[in-house]
Amino acid sequence: MILVLPIILPLLFMVVLIFTRRWLFFQQAFSLLASIVLTFVSALILADVYQNGIMAVQPGSWEAPFGITLVADTFSALMMTTTSFVAIIVMIFSPGFIDKERQTAGYYPLVFGLLMGVNGALITGDLFNLYVWYEVMLTSSFVLIALGGSAEQLRGSIKYVTINFIASIFFVSAIGILYGQTGTLNMADLAAKMRTWEGGSYINSALMLFFIAFSVKSALVPFFFWLPASYHTPPIAITALFAGTLTKVGVYTMFRFYSLFVVFDQQFWQIFILTLAGLTMFIGVLMAASQFDIRKILSFHIISQVGYMVMGLGIFTVSGIAGAIYFTIHNMLSKTNTFLAGGLVYQRSGSYDLKYLGGLYKASPFLALLFFIPAMSLAGIPPLPGFFGKFFLIKGGFEAQQYFITAVAILTGLFTLFSMVKIWNEAYWKKEPEDVKVKNGKVHPSTFVATALLALAVILLGVFAGPVMEISMNAGEQIVNPEMYINAVLGR
Amino acid sequence: MLFLLAILIGVLYGAAVYLLLRRNIFKLILGLIFLGHATNMLLFVAGGLTSGRPAFLRGLQDETIGMSDPLPQALILTAIVIGLGVTAFALTLVYRFYKVTKTVDFDELSENE
């Protein structure tokens, strides 16, 4: 029964936060506490799933193929835990960064709406329910991205809303076609039916529509353009939360779908997905290299790193998937951390533009360190987790004899290092630009503590790479052998 | 019936794409509404058309008639509700955007001003 908690707890917290939306201090304290509770619950689920195998619940007492099933396997429990952990950090960060108007205008309830959607999408076992959770998540993110309503934000959010709505339309059409052909919406039941499917090629069009929908949501090439056009507009705490959660849920769903529905037609999809993964990595990192706004550089990096995760999916061996899962976890932490460090830069010097920044290393070496850790982790420098993530992925690639994509991954790593060093050189090492006056702002202690905590978590993820990798291997096995999932849901 | 509905869906999609390509942001929202309705119709048709059969049976006495599948309609209802929410939000957004920038032209969306 613990499996319904990740959904109903955020809902309960959201209701409490709506009623108390004027009491700023209560909001801050309560949401911090609430996200800690949520992390604890998710960790309990993770421990249970890791020991006892996949967990399935039938809310409403409707048996599996008819009702909506909630399923948690190791991958989804791991994602849930990481998401709630990122939420804790953002909840510590926000009071010192987001202005009071936004904080009392519903920022905290919306964050929990977002978490409810994310958790729901991670543990549902029903196609249409998945769509509904996606919408819950996206609607919260629509309001969050427009919260405050500056002209720049409105510009960004119109693009964001439009493209996500269109992607959802693709998603629903695919569900309709698939339901019309197979007569079921339960993902496990559908997968069981697909293995003996002989009913024509409508399925392929549905799968392609799904693929388009999720590539929009996880920002794969060629559908990535909305992300850098909108992610830099809201306050960076919100961007950090989005970067740590939203696109990763898209990736998670892609993993789930690939494992359940696509494996039977692998010779087509594998090449397709690997090509897109390679393009995504490379184009993302190239475009990042040409930017001068910290937030934009980091936004393009999100795209590039989604490429890595999808590459693991394309390899589709246990070690490849496990590498991708480890990489996803690392990316959720490190990416959020770089954004938060960017927020510190903004508080310190009042700008995100590299042209107007400089001399921060001399001025405040601690801030520089807080950026250095996650940035080097993203670039893949040992002993930080980014190195292990890429190492496992590349090892998986070699083992599966996918040499070309592996070469692209290594090359992309080099470019990532380049653009991280670019931020480092421009913002921290170069002398203060003389013609512009750099604002000498104060960093709020809460933002500093949050960023430092997350940097610590990143280091710990690198130190404990072994145990985390073991959990990822367990998750990878469940992804590669969908029978486990199907049997757990249908109770065979 | 199927043929007519197929044409209707095609027309709705066509209108939606046409509206999405206009320069006016308000027409973009109209396009999104059309897109949503076209997809709802698609769900309806893809779920299978059955005429003259009840969606719910009381007891089992009418078993010979058979029943039509109520699920696609439940799905459409949900999709309509979600569409309503998103559309309402998008309308508010465009309205705010108009208040701030005094225009509904797409050019205002580009960042290099």
Add this chain to the structure above:
Amino acid sequence: MESIILQIAARHMRPLLVVLSLIVLYRGHNEPGGGFIGGLMFGAAYILYAMAFGVEKTQKSLFFNPINLTALGLLVALLSGIPALLLGNSFMTGEWYTFFAQTAFELKLGTPLIFDVGVYFAVAGMLMLVMFSIMEE
């Protein structure tokens, strides 16, 4: 907009629409109707009032804030899943109870109705929230 016809109509229509929305809500049990449509009607009653008398006056005549109504609705919908847990069933299982069984006033009530009431509040609150924010100014 100062239209005396609309104002009089709105003043008399509002209680009528509210009662009607409640009927639709209850009817949704076994027949067409339900929380969503009832909530829309409830919201429409107040939007009509706001069109005639302005948003400010409508908000004063409401003894609650729309956003609180939405939150209340979510809470009620959530709580409707709890009785099943207490009875040892899975979360959100529909639990039914028949009042005055075998009499002329037989009344069957259950947790799905509570859920519907939650939907009713949430939809009404959300509709009013969105419309009022557009109609202001």
